[in-house]
Amino acid sequence: MTQDLRAQMIAHLPRLRSFARGLCGQHALADDLVQITVEKALRNLDRFDPGTRMDSWLFRILRNSFIDHVRARRETESLDAEDAAPLIGQDGREITETRLHLADVRRAMARLPEEQRVVLMLVCVEGMRYREAALALDLPQGTIMSRLARARAALAQMLQDDPATLSAHSA
Numbered sequence: 001m002t003q004d005l006r007a008q009m010i011a012h013l014p015r016l017r018s019f020a021r022g023l024c025g026q027h028a029l030a031d032d033l034v035q036i037t038v039e040k041a042l043r044n045l046d047r048f049d050p051g052t053r054m055d056s057w058l059f060r061i062l063r064n065s066f067i068d069h070v071r072a073r074r075e076t077e078s079l080d081a082e083d084a085a086p087l088i089g090q091d092g093r094e095i096t097e098t099r100l101h102l103a104d105v106r107r108a109m110a111r112l113p114e115e116q117r118v119v120l121m122l123v124c125v126e127g128m129r130y131r132e133a134a135l136a137l138d139l140p141q142g143t144i145m146s147r148l149a150r151a152r153a154a155l156a157q158m159l160q161d162d163p164a165t166l167s168a169h170s171a
Contacts, residue, residue, distance in 0.1 A: 005045060008054045009038060015055065015126055016062055022121040023066050025110060036069060037062040056136040059126075063118060063137065108158040116151035123148055 016037060020030035040061050041048075048057055109117055122133040123144070130148075134141040 059136040119147040120151040
């Protein structure tokens with residue numbers, strides 16, 4: 001049984017990393033968060049209820065780890081080394097436009113209140129259903145829907161604003 005749970009944890013690592021990256025915006029910090037999450041999950045494996053969803057349990061641990069260990073000492077970088085790696089054999093203009101748009105989206109998401117950003121990441125990036133996100137965050141489903149609606153509206157508004165204004169707010 002324990003071996004099966006560990007295999008399930010391993011299967012969720014890419015999604016955990018993606019969620020962590022969305023929370024903190026940095027590859028190295030995201031990896032640290034995932035490591036902390038896995039360590040806590042392994043230490044508390046006996047507390048996992050086999051009738052529940054493993055991913056919801058892991059996302060909750062990761063979010064709590066983010067709150068406990070990262071938010072108080074948030075240090076951000078605008079680019080990770082991975083983002084700056086050259087791409088060979090691809091249309092540089094298209095790649096540049098895509099990266100610029102993605103950078104605008106990241107800056108806009110970073111400006112969202114944390115409770116909206118977390119819900120947006122779980123539902124829109126991770127593909128969780130409202131009910132699953134509600135379980136992961138231990139919130140009512142209506143709260144998830146409300147926060148998601150506000151996050152989407154705010155994100156759309158920020159992305160319609162002048163990009164120079166968006167960049168100025170992130171500085």
